[in-house]
Amino acid sequence: MSKPVYGKKAASSRKPETRSVLFWVLIAGIILFLTWTPFQTALFNGQMLEFEKPIFWAAILACLLLFLWVAQYYKSIQLKDQRDWLAVGVFLLPLTYILSLISAASYYLAMNMVIINCIYAIMFIIGLYLLRDKLGNQIIQTTIMTVAYLIVGFGLLNWFGQGKAAGAIAKWFSNTVSDGIYRQAVMTDSNGLRLTSVFQYANTYAAFLMAFLFAAVFYITTSRKWYSQAFHSFMLVPIIVSLLLTLSRGGLVMLPVVFVLLLLFLKPSKQLLWILYCGVAGIASLLISKSVTELGLQLNKNFNGSEALKGWGILLGISAVVGILGWLIQQYVAPKLEITLDKWSAKKGSALWIPIGSLVVGGILIFLFIGTNLKSLLPKNISIRLENINFNQHSVLERFTFYKDALKLLADYPIIGAGGGAWSALYEQYQNNPYTSRQAHNFFLQYLVEVGIVGFLVFMSFILFIFYKYIIRYIKDNEENRNSHFLYFIIVLSIFMHSILDFNMSYVFLGILVFLGLGGMATAIDSKPIKRRSLKNSTASGVYTAFVSLFAIIVLITSIRYVQAADAAMEARVVAQVSTSYSEIKAPLDKDLSIRPSHPDSVLLMSSLYQSVYKQNQDENFYQLSLQLLNKALKDEPNNKSMLKRLIDWYELKQEPEEAYEILINNAYKYKWDIEWYEQIIDKGYNLGMNALGTGETATKDKYFKQATEAFTEVQSGIQYLATLPEGQLQGRAFKNTPDMILKTGKMYFFTNQPKQASDALKIGIHEDLSITTNKDIAIWYLASLQQQGLNDDTLMDKLIKVDPKAKQEVQQLAELLF
Template identity: 30%
Template sequence: MAGKQRKQKSKAADHGISGWEWLVLALFTFYLALWPFQFAFFNGAGLHSDSQMFFEEKTYYGIILGIPALLLVLIKVAGNTKWEKRHLIGCIALVWPLLYFIHSFHAESTYLNRIAFHNSILLYSFFVLGIVVSGLKQVLRKLIHLYYGVGSIVVLYSFAYLLGNRYRLDALSFNEGVRLTSIFTYANAYAAFLVTMLLIALYQLISPNKHWIRLAYAFMLVPIGVSLLLTLSRGAILMLPVIAVIVLLLVNIKKQLQILIYAALAFIPSFAIQSFLADKGLEVYNRIQTQLSENQPIKNISFFASESITGWLLIIGTALALTAVIYWLSQYMDKTEVGEKSHRHARFYIPILLVCMAIIGFVILRAGLLNSILPDQISDRFNNFSFNTHSVLERYTFYKDAITIWQENKWLGGGGGTWEALYDHVQSYPYMSSQPHSYIVELFLDTGIIGLVIIVGGVLYLIGNFIVRLSRGAIQGGADYLLFLLIPVSLLLHSVIDFEMSYMFFSIIVFFSIGVLAGQQREAIFHERRGGNLQRAKYGMVAVWGVMTIYLFIGGINSFAAHSNYNKSIGMMYAQQPFNQLNDKLEEGLTRVHGHPFLLRQLSQNYIAAFQQTGEQQYAVTARKYVDELLAAEPNSSMGIKARYQIAIAEGDLEEAVVAMDLAISTYPYEIGYYEQAITNRAKLWDAANSAEDSKAKLEQEQAISRIVAQYDEYKQKLADIPKAISYIRVFELSDQVKGIVEKIEQ
């Protein structure tokens, strides 16, 4: 009898987890296991960076996840017997990838828009998947646990970078102190991830979970808290009070108090151990920099070495101590009742108080009154914060330059990657940034006013609609969905001033979660009409999703094939294999992805090099063919102009070379190399005219050089007006040799 009861309980526990739902969990397990090894599917290196080919592969590992997501949606919806408002929202959201599809015919960067179009299908697929699974609370709870479990491994593993047990390029950076960037290699992105982990941990601690589950969440509070402090991310830390207020407004007074107490308990010990760990990280960072400067291999420290184990013991010991405190405290707090029914607006008191405390706390921090208490890195970071810091001024400049770009394509934008394609055409000083540092600005440039209204307006509507329904009690078990509100809101808030959404790991989470919120709109449609309308709508959407799945599959396969052929060609070149064979690989890649700029550039460089070595004209002709294709494929990229200049120099055609550099100077006014090449080559033409006693040609070159110098002086003067807080890596100063050429000609 007892055995039978146990079996019944077991069946009840597993009730609701169907085969389809296990497939959803399998997809997310694969996704969460994959992203730490793929740089969080970063999609943002761009045309200016040779690392784009490295990150393109990582991007497509993320994009192909849209294939199983769409298949799962297709299977589920095909079996639906009713059509609800949430399904209609999924249909309307097709406008999103459609915006990028339209730009496939004319974009500022065809290559980047192609990736953006594939990415939009991926995010749409997870958005619709969120809609479909929105009512499956068991699945959603398991997804939260799964996310947190993998995230905890990432957080703990990241300390191996800090303590020198493992090495990854840029996992530690330095800016007003050592900064932990982890697998994201960008401190603000890691901070955004840690905020999502903190939200989950705090919310799960106040939720009715089993004791061992709550203890697992409690244990990670210190590692998460101290990691957040070690990122030195001002944006994330300043955003915390905003997110905290949103969280508190959505729960009752008892849970408000619990959240604040647990958060305080997390950060007090985190502040206490931050300095010690920061010093350890600084030692590791300095050692790595020394080894890199001396071209030595990076040597990792043993986990059990004294300089490492002390850090690990401090982290684990502090985490265990806090876990014990929370275990004891939670037993008391769970039994404590807090009266709030007598006061209608009682739940607003604590959020209002928190806002006041945050403002006062910020003023105190800025005044330096807590310097003796806070870790040096933290106090210095906040003391230096103002609207006159380089990060604020740089972002302001990016946004101002973005407005200039937007004016070229106001309504529909310039397609995916518009900022990356055009920023160096209009930049206010010689910065390098493949990202506009704002998701809003990125959407604004890519999709114009229409796209911004549709996408941002749609997101705001879905979030707002969910909050209204939740406040009215219209969502059954609404508390189970709060994390799917808080996580995307926290990420989107931070992405307003940064580029977290360029990490597809984040964008998948955001739009899946918003899909879960949209899925709460369950009003039936077609309920008073003939069943034929339902069938037509259902199978129409299934057909569309099927086409999108096939397209994404073909696009993904072609991209991987092109990337593979590129890598094989580079490997063959280093192995000094036959010239024709390595070019065949590149040409084979072009049959998969037409107009791929990096393949075209490599082909043009190969044939230019062959022409320079052999002098055979057929190589020059072939090189020009690929240069022309590169210019046609990516007219806004400097790759084409550089290739055109290289072939002209190789053929000894200085006239064409100076024309190419004149175009380059007018298009990229802050690239000093173009000025120097233009002046140097025109000086050669001037010498030739002088030797031939051709006064007309000589005067023509003198006037051309004067125009180049005048433009250089104009842009040099603009730099004098740039705030001193802004620093830039690219030098904008003519070399002494070129200055000597100018002086000689002007005499």
């Protein structure tokens, strides 16, 4: 079988290539798009008013690029081979998200995810055709690597305390610069400072760095220019140092896994070179890791220009040494390795031995760095993170919990899923314990709960088909063609592998890189004709072009409208901070809600506005307007806790506690680990029951008391369950009894002639300090419930009398009450 020459015709028939103005405009557009996107911090996490606008702008720009692609390539569309039909199949991905709107847990989040998947489909199609052109492929690869290296430099600027300089750069691309500094380029958590660069999340930055570490090594071994070899070698140290500064255990765990997988695609001489480059750069990085870490920690507290210069000097100096070594190795060692291992490379299975050996060596190194004093070479914060890599560590246990909870969610939405953002909207309903995580920390499980089994099978079939065909073609091809698109394979494999442990694909920039990469991989597969599905060239071109154009127009119009809505929502928020004018605040809110009626932030702000006016003039119309607004929005956002709370606030303001209580009871199953929700049920159930008791409505009293005491029982069961969590697993949010909750539950049992249950509940709240009113009341009601059972606690009674001499009489009076 003859092998294709990508990006050009066969030499015998090749004419001088001419590229249209449209081609260069398309290339320029993609370069700007890939440069602009990472600085937008477009993270899809369910809290999006601040970050949703960049996503819609990305969709607008993607549509414009698609129009340029149509104008440039419409004559090339034939739908004759597998690659062309992938350009059709990719539309099934946004289609499955559209289908999931039927059962979406949040229409707002689900629609955002539809737009995001349309962006991915567009980038795949553009990549599928544009990257067939050799020059276009080279330019895009150079752009991707340049952007990656800029992101690494941007992160290190922030690490060395030069946030103002970094912010001055980022402000041209991003709206996430405040006070001249890009927010959370260095984040702080329980582990201390962690480098995040443009991602604002250290683990995702680690996944990005892992991908481009291997990409840099790939370019060292394939570049023919000495300066290219030296420059990519130079970048290895900043990448590895940055990876260490993320303190990402997931990154360190997945790094050797992806490395070994990539080695399997290389011949032995290249395998040894990859190991050599990573080894040299790794050792060099470890040698300076302590000083760079300590300088960064110091400079982020108190900036000092000379200390920052010292940090850069250390980093750039050792990087330059590695850059020179990389060039020397590639010039003098690589050719000899190629000759020496040429015969071995021809043997079957030769590519397996070195990866297997690297696994053994890697295992030994891990043992040495974790189990011996060799870890003293590392900065303290990094060595502590390495020591904590085990299956009993809290982040591992939490992830397993997320995965189990995701499967519980899937069981209720198995076929078409619960829509985009389903995990963010529903996780509290299915969570095993009161953690807070708007991401499932596993891209594939999160995708599964969003689009169900049908959508997941479509997605996995699409991805696995591309991987399978790419690998088959890679095995058959010559080295030049293998190298032409291997960068895309490195990026896609690295990010997907790390996404097993984290939510990297929730970053739209990484999603764009992955789908552009998938397009690049698909470009390299066999152009095998599919005769049964082939159409006449003119028909195929016309039908597909019309469909793509219509698709782009719909996405473009929708995205423009959503940008207008986001602008209006942000304007309303700004106006509300500086003005009390009803009309000034309401005007942008009306505009937003006319486009997106259930936009959560605007619904809540509008409701708050109505409430403020109602409190001033008691105009019933504003109450009704708010009620209509909230109830309408809750049809699309039934799991939005903030909206439900606002509705409860309104009913309480209107002195309609029964309606407020019904909302609490009817939605309690959604927030089973929210102790404040239980507190409200118990408080309002007690008050309503006491009112019924006062009016002689025994059945009504029993109803409210029963519901409230059942809520208390749920709390006790939850507390007991949390005590059984594995030792290394963190509980999450506070979930414990409060004195007020205990007192009111005890009283409710008391007033329903259940003294044993009353004493059991009240006993939980017995406290040494009886000078506090609530503690004293708990003791009084506890002793009264004991006396009703013919029991006493003389020690507690003596303590109580010391605090309040009249308490004994009060206990006796309560004990004599019968209901």
